[in-house]
Amino acid sequence: MAQLGKIARRSFLVGSVAILGGTAFGAWLVARPAENPLRAPAGGAALTPFVLITADGVTLITPRAEMGQGTQTTLAALLAEELDLDWQDIRIDHGPAARAYFNAALLAEALPTRGYNTGDTLHALGEYMGQFGKLLDAQVTGGSTAMKDAFEKYRLAGATAREALKAAAAQRWGLEPAQLRTESGHVIAPDGTRLPYSALAAEAAQQPLHTPALRPASAWRYLGKAMPRLDMVAKCTGTAQYGIDIRPKGLRFAALKTNPNRSPMRSFDASAALAMPGVEHVIDLGQGVAVVASSTWAAMQALDHIHCDWAPAPYPPNSADIMAEIAKAFDLPANSTLRDDGDGAQLPSGATQISAEYQLPYLAHATMEPMNATALYTGQSLTVWAGNQAPMFTKKACAAEAGLPEQAVDIITPYLGGGFGRRGELDFSVFATRLAKALPGTPVQLTWPRAQDMRNDFYRPAAIARMTGAVAGGRAVQLDAQVAAQSTSQQGLKRWLGLTPAGPDKGHVDGLFNAPYAIANHRVRGYLAPLDVPVGFWRSVGASFNAFFQECFIDELAHAAGRDPLEFRIDMMQAEFPQGAQVLQALRQYSNWASPLPPGQARGVAFCYSFGSAVAQVVELRQDQAGIAITRVTIVADLGLVLDPQIARNQLIGGCLQGLSAAMGEEITFAGGAAQQENFDSYILMRHAAAPDVEVHLLENLPRLGGVGEPGLPPAAPALANALFALTGQRLRQLPLSKQVAFAGT
Amino acid sequence: MPSTIVINGETHQLDLPDDMPLLWVLRDALGKTGTKYGCGIGSCGACTVHIEGQAVRACQVALADVWGPVTTIEGLGTPTAPHPVQTAWIKHQVAQCGYCQPGQIMQAAALLAETPRPSREQINSAMQGNLCRCATYPKIRAAILDAANSTGG
Ligand code: FES
Ligand code: FES
Numbered sequence: 023m024a025q026l027g028k029i030a031r032r033s034f035l036v037g038s039v040a041i042l043g044g045t046a047f048g049a050w051l052v053a054r055p056a057e058n059p060l061r062a063p064a065g066g067a068a069l070t071p072f073v074l075i076t077a078d079g080v081t082l083i084t085p086r087a088e089m090g091q092g093t094q095t096t097l098a099a100l101l102a103e104e105l106d107l108d109w110q111d112i113r114i115d116h117g118p119a120a121r122a123y124f125n126a127a128l129l130a131e132a133l134p135t136r137g138y139n140t141g142d143t144l145h146a147l148g149e150y151m152g153q154f155g156k157l158l159d160a161q162v163t164g165g166s167t168a169m170k171d172a173f174e175k176y177r178l179a180g181a182t183a184r185e186a187l188k189a190a191a192a193q194r195w196g197l198e199p200a201q202l203r204t205e206s207g208h209v210i211a212p213d214g215t216r217l218p219y220s221a222l223a224a225e226a227a228q229q230p231l232h233t234p235a236l237r238p239a240s241a242w243r244y245l246g247k248a249m250p251r252l253d254m255v256a257k258c259t260g261t262a263q264y265g266i267d268i269r270p271k272g273l274r275f276a277a278l279k280t281n282p283n284r285s286p287m288r289s290f291d292a293s294a295a296l297a298m299p300g301v302e303h304v305i306d307l308g309q310g311v312a313v314v315a316s317s318t319w320a321a322m323q324a325l326d327h328i329h330c331d332w333a334p335a336p337y338p339p340n341s342a343d344i345m346a347e348i349a350k351a352f353d354l355p356a357n358s359t360l361r362d363d364g365d366g367a368q369l370p371s372g373a374t375q376i377s378a379e380y381q382l383p384y385l386a387h388a389t390m391e392p393m394n395a396t397a398l399y400t401g402q403s404l405t406v407w408a409g410n411q412a413p414m415f416t417k418k419a420c421a422a423e424a425g426l427p428e429q430a431v432d433i434i435t436p437y438l439g440g441g442f443g444r445r446g447e448l449d450f451s452v453f454a455t456r457l458a459k460a461l462p463g464t465p466v467q468l469t470w471p472r473a474q475d476m477r478n479d480f481y482r483p484a485a486i487a488r489m490t491g492a493v494a495g496g497r498a499v500q501l502d503a504q505v506a507a508q509s510t511s512q513q514g515l516k517r518w519l520g521l522t523p524a525g526p527d528k529g530h531v532d533g534l535f536n537a538p539y540a541i542a543n544h545r546v547r548g549y550l551a552p553l554d555v556p557v558g559f560w561r562s563v564g565a566s567f568n569a570f571f572q573e574c575f576i577d578e579l580a581h582a583a584g585r586d587p588l589e590f591r592i593d594m595m596q597a598e599f600p601q602g603a604q605v606l607q608a609l610r611q612y613s614n615w616a617s618p619l620p621p622g623q624a625r626g627v628a629f630c631y632s633f634g635s636a637v638a639q640v641v642e643l644r645q646d647q648a649g650i651a652i653t654r655v656t657i658v659a660d661l662g663l664v665l666d667p668q669i670a671r672n673q674l675i676g677g678c679l680q681g682l683s684a685a686m687g688e689e690i691t692f693a694g695g696a697a698q699q700e701n702f703d704s705y706i707l708m709r710h711a712a713a714p715d716v717e718v719h720l721l722e723n724l725p726r727l728g729g730v731g732e733p734g735l736p737p738a739a740p741a742l743a744n745a746l747f748a749l750t751g752q753r754l755r756q757l758p759l760s761k762q763v764a765f766a767g768t
Numbered sequence: 769m770p771s772t773i774v775i776n777g778e779t780h781q782l783d784l785p786d787d788m789p790l791l792w793v794l795r796d797a798l799g800k801t802g803t804k805y806g807c808g809i810g811s812c813g814a815c816t817v818h819i820e821g822q823a824v825r826a827c828q829v830a831l832a833d834v835w836g837p838v839t840t841i842e843g844l845g846t847p848t849a850p851h852p853v854q855t856a857w858i859k860h861q862v863a864q865c866g867y868c869q870p871g872q873i874m875q876a877a878a879l880l881a882e883t884p885r886p887s888r889e890q891i892n893s894a895m896q897g898n899l900c901r902c903a904t905y906p907k908i909r910a911a912i913l914d915a916a917n918s919t920g921g
Contacts, residue, residue: 090865090902250861257866258857259850260802260841264867267801275796299785318805319792390806390814390867390901439867440901472807668861672907676864679903702811702899711892713905767892
């Protein structure tokens, strides 16, 4: 990491090489090239924004946040596959915040298409982008999009750099580039003469850049294989540096508390705190206070001695009233009707109709590394070290806070101790900037005490669904789904872009409107609750609640139809989404679905198409003395193309278990305006003993590359609830389940 | 009060408050950042270190109460000379975000030192205080079982 830090961090605005990776998205990017943010030192070369070559070797730029999903390893594999680097020689750096690293696939995801049945959604991208110039700053890690965005772009960047190196060697040797080959970071002449890339960098930088043909999948050495993660050794030896581990010389430590009612602070009294040992400054943040001290601990201790007068919450103070407000949204005009097949309102004659209402709570991100950022302001420049998922938005916000031009702001993104959407927010970077500005020349690290992290999160919204459906002849003939919740997109985009997008909110009904079942009369309406509880993107976003509604209700319909719930799903998916039906068929086999279980044991199934991938899960339960144990989970996922099977499996397992964790024990409730959960003794995460072993099977039938960080999560909760129904005969329509049943291992 | 503690075999003379938790002594006073802050109330295990070989939560041990030599993740093994538990972790590619893993590894190393051949139940109960938000639990179990077999117990 250090190498690029020294070379390029301070000089990333200069550069003239047009982005070459952009050809994946056709003429649009060619017409509007983003500048290369890298500047190589004398004798080096920045061959595309993704490949930096200096005298000491090659550094690959992997400008997506590494928050555990293995993204930087696979991005490096995409580059190295064409650039011919040996795995052990690969060095990576997150690189600077820059438009060259914007995430086109994230924007494509925003198009209101069902996804599974769409042609090439990217065709529409150019037009869409034109309307939102600000989205060019979307160097965002989220939406399970990193690989969709990178798959062609990064291989092209690697190939382009390779060809430039070959052209440079050809010139030196008086040969044709076509006579040369590359291997292990060297260009090799027909007579076996070898030159390392580093020796050719300066000449390669002078070569005109071409866009070569990409290698066929049959020639891949890294892609499709389980590669050792580039961050693994560091993360197992305590040497990986997270935002909270940044230790610039002269660092002071700070902690903060802000109004848990998410309102301004009226006044505060810090006299006692200022007299405490180690305390250096108390800084007014408007919504709260920060203490700067000789250690994080001294700062946290002092916070307890500052009395703050908080303004009341801008939303109803208690959970019951908040939920009642959400329910009222059903009486407002629908924000979206993104599915309206047949006549969703009409009960087909002769059919049996059922209705059910479901309710899910607010959830915290609860990343293991609490929010934090470190900043140094000099008067002319600002450096912010922040584990963040949106460096360009962070840079803009910090520049504005510091009153500096964006060119004077440097955003450094170390490892993230979990993100799940929370680190796409800007609050921690902006507050750290505010402290740094108050203490010019002194680097300050601002850490959220856990209670602050949990009570001042941007929560996964609570949601209510009203589902009506009907069955006839063993099939669903009607499904009328309505969901009410706060809009994550409206709040999230407002914080990023300062604008609230109008029109249908796709994320709000994701997993519901695009549930790939053929039901003749099928309507899906989304209602936005106009509430100001802070909400944000949480792993799998709308699908995290909608899959629960959809898949629990499909199970109820199967039961009403007297059908096996897995067969029922396959029947209705076959014509609408054959690859989805194949996923379910494979799951039937791998989970031994058809083999009966002894008494006291049961299975449940659920499916969800989200983020371009089709994932189905079977959860198996056993009633033990100590409670209900999850004994086994089987996952089948169609990801279109598996770039790294081990990373994909781990992401699916992590998503699934996080979904189970939420379903079993997680909930944020409000009393007196503030979240009642402050730490892991009251916000209950899954622990070792409750975690089942999970078996994953991967398919590659879908025509396009799907996401993997999020799609493992949505089916987990409904599969568990459906298994509980099979075990107990009881339909549990509210989460968390631990309020209603006792689980073993908790 | 000036105090002397031994960390990873090295003696440190410190002039810090007696009640400062070992976690913050390590992280903020000594710059040993491998030991992590997660909750500060003994509820997550991210801060786990060894004192005289015993796994303890560094956020719950005041400096004045440190009763013996301390080993942190940095002292357990290194990238070039990892401890067998770290080797198993790397082989099984356990870490996701990795933030909890120093604590998980310290807890697992203490478990194996005491119970060289733990059962699944013994693993679960010894590790129950170590949270992993990325839910690497199944991989952690596999790595511990593997480390138990390879160290021969
Ligand atoms: S920080 Fe010590 S147990 Fe969580
Ligand atoms: S690996 Fe992320 S918290 Fe455990």
